[in-house]
Every structure is written in C-alpha cells, then in structure tokens.
Amino acid sequence: MAKVGVLLSGCGVFDGSEINETVISLLALDRAGAEVVFMAPNMKQAVVNYFTGELVDGVSRNVLDESARIARGQVSDIAGIKAADLDALFIPGGFGAAKNLCDFAFKGPDCEVHPEVARLIQEIVAANKPLAAVCIAPALVAKVLGHDRSDLQVTIGTDPETAEAVASMGATHVSCPVDEIVIDKKNQIITSPAYMLASSISEAAVGIEKTVGALMEMVAA
C-alpha cells in the first residue's frame, strides 16, 4: 500500500488548506488504494473572518490543531516526518499554503518557507519520489526547488501576475486549464490549477482527480 503524505496548512480556504480540494484528494487517494499520512507544521496562524475576508484582530490558532479538523484527529507534526516514511507527497491549496507553509501571499517571490516544509519537499525530490501540488501550492514548490532545478515545470493556472512570480522563483510556468494537469516527468512533479481557476467543486475535482491519478501512476512506476 503506497503511503502518500498530505501536507495540510490549517482548515479553510482563506487561512488554511482549501477544504474541498483536500477532501477530493483524500477520496481519490483512498479509492486508488493509497494510505494517507497527514502532516502539518506546528505553528501559529492568523485567522480570517470568512464573511469579510479580513483578519480577525488579536486572534491566532495553531496550524496543526486546525489541520486535525480535516484529518479527523490523525495528523503529525511535519518535523517528525521524513521522506523515507513516504512514497509520495501531496500538497492541497488554499491560502494556508501561501500564508502558513510559506508567506508567498504577502511577499511574493521574496517569500520565506517554513523550514520543515522546505526540508521535506527537498528530501522527497532528492529521494526521487513524486510530489503533487494544486491551486497556489505549486508556488511554494517553485520557491523551494526553483533555483536548484532550472528545468522545473509547474502551473498555477493562467493568472499572469502569479505565473510571473512563479517564473521569477526559477521555475518554468506552464499555463493550464482547470481540467488539466502539468506533469514534470524529470522532477516527478504534478500540478493543477484547482480553485485558482475552478468556478465549482465539480470543476475543481476533474483536475484534482487527474493529479492524484498521475501521482499514483508515478508511485507504481
């Protein structure tokens, strides 16, 4: 049974992992026979008001605690996870990937990445294990790997500003519609736009299910 790490960043599109993307991924992974290993960084996060989109002043939550809501309690601190524990890594989107796992949402290409997140992504790729990322999470992958792997190819969909930021971090950005995926065969990295472009949950599901399918093919290869 393939062990696929799912790297969460909280619970909810505006300050954590996008919930629909995550659950669609989990269902596809389970149906493909994968065993999921949930992980998240043990760190504070800012909290968004989901009606206004504004930050809630003076309130913080813990990313690991909030991620446990999606994981039904079964989530590990990423600091304790090694590439050797996994056959592949999957990173759902949501602003948590760009606010908590790194701060791309605030600093763009000059962002910093949570050190344990950077470590695990580097370890996975160095171990020749496949990695998939959807929505805005490919920007995180570009930041971690772009300058060491000039042949890296990822997509965040079609948004010109975000694509330019991804390119400036050293990756090649490939435009991609919501129902398609970009496969970087050499680096074994699969990306898809999901809610960067999706206007409905079933639209998001098409690309995510293809992403999981391609990931599981690489695991089996």
Added chain:
Amino acid sequence: MAKVGVLLSGCGVFDGSEINETVISLLALDRAGAEVVFMAPNMKQAVVNYFTGELVDGVSRNVLDESARIARGQVSDIAGIKAADLDALFIPGGFGAAKNLCDFAFKGPDCEVHPEVARLIQEIVAANKPLAAVCIAPALVAKVLGHDRSDLQVTIGTDPETAEAVASMGATHVSCPVDEIVIDKKNQIITSPAYMLASSISEAAVGIEKTVGALMEMVAA
C-alpha cells in the same frame, strides 16, 4: 436547477459538520446539477481539542463563522431561510449535528433542538419536500418529526444504543450497512450511516452518493 439547502453545524467531526461527509455531499450535489444553499445557526459552540477529544476550556467559536470555512464564505443564518427558498434539505453528520443543531450528544432522547433548525425541518416536510440526513443527523430528524409522524423511518447504522434512542423519540429505526440507504418514501426522508459505520472515506462516500442520488430523484419526481 434544484436548490438544495445544506445545513452545517460548524467545521470538523468532533464539534461541527463532518468535513469529509460534507464535501462528498457537495461534490455529488454539484455533479447532479443542484445549486447548494448553505446555512447554519448563528450561535456559540464549544471547541474540541482534536488530539485529545476533550473540550477546550474557556473557548467558544460561532457555528455560522466556522461553517463558512466549509462554505468558502457563502453561508446564511438559518433564521433567514424558509422552505419556500429550497427544493430539498441535506444535513451532514459530525458531532455538531448532535451538539449544536441539538444536544442529543449530551441528553439523548430528551435533547432540545435549536428552534430555527426544528422550524426549517418541520417546514420542509410539511411542504412535501425531500430531506436527507447522514451519520448522526438522522437522530436530529427523529427528534423533530418522530412524535408527529409515527411512520417515520430512519437509520443511524447499527449501533444498538443510538438506535434505541432514535426509537424512543418516536421514529422506527432501520438497521443499515454503511454502503446502503434507508428511504422513507411517505415522508420523503433518506438516511445513511456514513461515519457512524465507515472505516474509510471511500466507504463513507458510497452511502452518501446513494443518498444524494435518491434525494435528487425525489426532487425531480
């Protein structure tokens, strides 16, 4: 386009709506062409630590705010929703259905139901519109409708104690495996065990997808 109300109770299995059940339902509803209308009660809820399962002392959140995480911000106070706005109602499970929408988790058959939740369930059934509920949510439906409708049939799976509690609220409990559904044709109520019995997300999905299918058939009839 059929409008299906989805009644949320927070965000997370231990103190809100079960996230996997909810997203599986949303995906099935969207694929069936339904327009989803999210709603939740505007009320305080207790917060659970997802690692220990214990309540977090001195902390509360708002059910409507937390539900907005699943709904990507688009959720209405149930107080403003009428049966006339909807073609059907769907209630996912999770402890929120038994702690926030009612207090069945604490008081069993003697529980009280949030007045707006009770009102909308009664309105939907009185208007001859179909209603579906999964996991523990059928206990809520039994409490609201059981004593007025002695022919009401629902399932919460196979747990004898919960089944007995459902029966003592006036409904007939029908044992049901995780991959099946119970259809009460007369009252147009569909129920399925979901995570009352499921040991994996894909197992939960089988019954939930059947539930949504049966609900949409009733809407179209």
